[in-house]
Amino acid sequence: MKVMFKSWQAPTPGSRPHDPLAARDGSLWYTGQMANVLGRVDPTTGNIKEYPLKTAHSGPHGLVEDKEGNIWYTGNTGALIGKLEPKTGALTEYKMPDPNVHDPHTLIFDHAGILWFTVQNSNRIGRLDPKSGEIKLLTPPTQGARPYGMAVNSKGVVFFDEFGTNKIGNVDPKTLEIREYPLPDPASRPRRIAITSDDIVWYTDFARGYLGRLDPTTGKVSEWQSPSGPKSEPYGISAINDVIWYSESNATPNMIVRFDPKTAKFQTWRIPGGGNIVRNTSVTPDGKFVLANSLVNTVTLVTIQK
Numbered sequence: 139m140k141v142m143f144k145s146w147q148a149p150t151p152g153s154r155p156h157d158p159l160a161a162r163d164g165s166l167w168y169t170g171q172m173a174n175v176l177g178r179v180d181p182t183t184g185n186i187k188e189y190p191l192k193t194a195h196s197g198p199h200g201l202v203e204d205k206e207g208n209i210w211y212t213g214n215t216g217a218l219i220g221k222l223e224p225k226t227g228a229l230t231e232y233k234m235p236d237p238n239v240h241d242p243h244t245l246i247f248d249h250a251g252i253l254w255f256t257v258q259n260s261n262r263i264g265r266l267d268p269k270s271g272e273i274k275l276l277t278p279p280t281q282g283a284r285p286y287g288m289a290v291n292s293k294g295v296v297f298f299d300e301f302g303t304n305k306i307g308n309v310d311p312k313t314l315e316i317r318e319y320p321l322p323d324p325a326s327r328p329r330r331i332a333i334t335s336d337d338i339v340w341y342t343d344f345a346r347g348y349l350g351r352l353d354p355t356t357g358k359v360s361e362w363q364s365p366s367g368p369k370s371e372p373y374g375i376s377a378i379n380d381v382i383w384y385s386e387s388n389a390t391p392n393m394i395v396r397f398d399p400k401t402a403k404f405q406t407w408r409i410p411g412g413g414n415i416v417r418n419t420s421v422t423p424d425g426k427f428v429l430a431n432s433l434v435n436t437v438t439l440v441t442i443q444k
Contacts, residue, residue: 139396140443141427143410145436146179149186153177155437156208157244157432159201159209160422168386168430168437169198169211176201176209176222179437189222192229196220200244200418205251212242212255219245219255219266219273232266234236235273239264244287248311249294256285256298263298263309263316278307278316287330287375287418291337297354298340301330306331306339306352319352322359326350330384330418332377334399340382342372349382349397365404374419376427378442383427385409385416392416394427394440411436 146166148155153173166179174196187429191198196216203209209222215423217231217240234240239262245255253266263276265284278285284302291297296309299374304326306319310422321328327345334340341351346370351360364370364386371388385395386406392413396405409416412434421427428439 139405141407142214142441142443143438144181144441145411145431146174146184146186146313147436148177148435148437149188151435153435155435156199156429156430156432157201157418158420158430158437159203160420160426160428161203161207161209162423163207164422165223166428166437166439167201167203167209168427169201171197171199171214171432174198176211177437181439183385189224189227189229191216191220199242200255202245202247202253204247210245210253212245214241214243218242219253219264220357221268224316232271232273234264234275236275239275243285244298246288246290246296248290248296252310253310254290254296256288258284258286258301261302263296263307264378265314266299274314276309276316279318280305283307284320286328287341289331289333289339291333291339291354292335292406293337297331297333297339299331301327301329301344304328308354319354319357321350321352323361329373330375332375332382334377334380334382336380338399340375340377342375344371344373347372349384349395351399362397362402362404365395365406374416374429376419376421378421378425378427383419385413385419385429387413387415387417392431394429408437
């Protein structure tokens, strides 16, 4: 498999692009965490537009697009969820209803259009109804679980990593019941998560340098050592046509890794410019891989050439 990399520099120096988002119109978005902006890249022209946010130092972090093309983000240091309407630039903010809940992290829509989000250090799972603006906060059974990455399966069940422990969790969208799946190694620290079309859950074990596979039906876990070894710190992960793609954030330079579940074979590529550090990834509608490279202030599009 061959890939082609193309990168764009964020216009604000030191903005630290945290999460990328491939929108349905072909644009690429990023959260400028330190610059307090959302950025939009037009890959065809290379034009970049940045949208300043309403609340100062809100720490934009996670990104997701709704069916109307609005861009939602977590204000990780602003204790809020935000919505940007790109056509008008209008911003709406939804503050956390509990003063003890202060660091919204990753967010995702379920099949019914409800927005779910993790609150890492506050140890919560959030549910926001865009129609009413109502936020409900749920607490995982494990103390200090540190909910992190999120993904939704074909049945609309929301899965999330528990980065503070060796567990994967899920939430039933109807009953709001949380279930936890323990991973076999107590040292495991799953950080990001992806789900393939067969509803198998894949996770990056950041602490141990492994790629993991969880079958929620049986609870069976399988693991593979990441190619760059136990200190590679696998991080952002996506599924593209049921093949797993992820980043190794502590390899020098950072690497992207392709893992084919059918053959259990890995392939790796160095990220031009070092990567430094790919914390999350996204996938374009036509199957390209998108990276935000925090410390080198870029967004990268990876075209897969078959």
